[in-house]
Amino acid sequence: MRQKIVAGNWKMNKTLDEALALASEVSNMVKDEVNTDVQVILAPSFISLTAVGKLIEGQKRLALAAQNCHHKTSGAYTGEVSVDMLKSIGVSFVIIGHSERRMYFNETNEQLAEKTNLLLQNNIRPIFCCGESLEQREKGIHIDFVKQQLTESLFHLDTNQLQKVVIAYEPIWAIGTGKTASTEQAQEMHEVIRKHIASKYGEAAAAEVSILYGGSCNPTNAPELFACKDVDGGLIGGASLKSRDFVSIVKSFSE
Template structure:
């Protein structure tokens, strides 16, 4: 049975003091209010991972994610953070291929495949993002385009390795714009991606793969989105910076 997951991507927000307050509030709310079968993950800026991990580790159904990592194991790569470093400070997940990384830092499917490999080698769980722009959405073949991101970055993995990956579908046209894919649009894409996975790895692997929705999910639409049979949770952006709203999203199952 695949996991229900709500992950909060804080992006480049919050001072250290603000991050401590937000994490503390989320930890206490999750512990007191969220069903233990829902996995809750926070992804703060990398500077705060070590400190905040000490808070999240006290709650069995919580994890902490990095927002990115290097595709190199170690070496003279100034400013980069390796997967082994993240593992050593207690990180559990790494977000890979977010549309902002693809757009602003020109991350290719090939580089992301390397990142997936090194994250898995270090026993971390990749949250692999895929999605299309508004221009791509309005053109023919947008389903195939999103599926190709999985093919190019993930389908070199063995079935066992792929089973450790979480997928996050993020319609780029709905990130930070206030627009949201309808629940039917989200379900259609998630079902298509699950079918694409089944075509490569078989139905059992596909049925056990968690696919999250990552496009302006909030406490008002989460329940409807999470009720879709192929939507297994959310990768939350702006709403994850508000402890009550983020917790309410996690309670939407």
């Protein structure tokens, strides 16, 4: 049985006090209302990681994620944060390869392979983002593009390593736009991703990899999206900043 996951990517939002308030609300709601084994992940900004981590410590359904890490172990990289630093404060997951990082900071598949290696060496699970632009989808090259992202960043891993990676498919054209891939579009690409993994690692290994949907998921469309055969949860942006909306998405697995 694949792990069901709902991760909240808070992006560059929330001061420390606001982050603690939101984490506290989510924590209490999850404790009181969620009766499934879904893994709930909170990804606040770097400045709030330690405090939020302490607030949710010991809660079996809640885990802490960073929104990024650097692809080198240490050195003269002003303003960056290393995997060792994240490990030292109890981070369990790190989001890497988000479309915003690729677009605004020119992250490459090669750098993401380095990040993946460092994270796995430190027993931190990567949440590896992949996805296509509207232009790529309209040109009909979206499937090959996403396959290339996976191949160049992950396919050097062995089977055991690959199974620790969480994959988040994010159609770039549906992030923050209010547009959402149809359930058919979401399932199609999730199936493509799983079959591509199977082509390298075999069907049994591919069947164990959690693949999340990451494009304008909300309480209304989450139940239908999460019911798709190959969709194992969501990487949630805007809706994760509202505790009730986020927990409603989490509860989509039990409703």
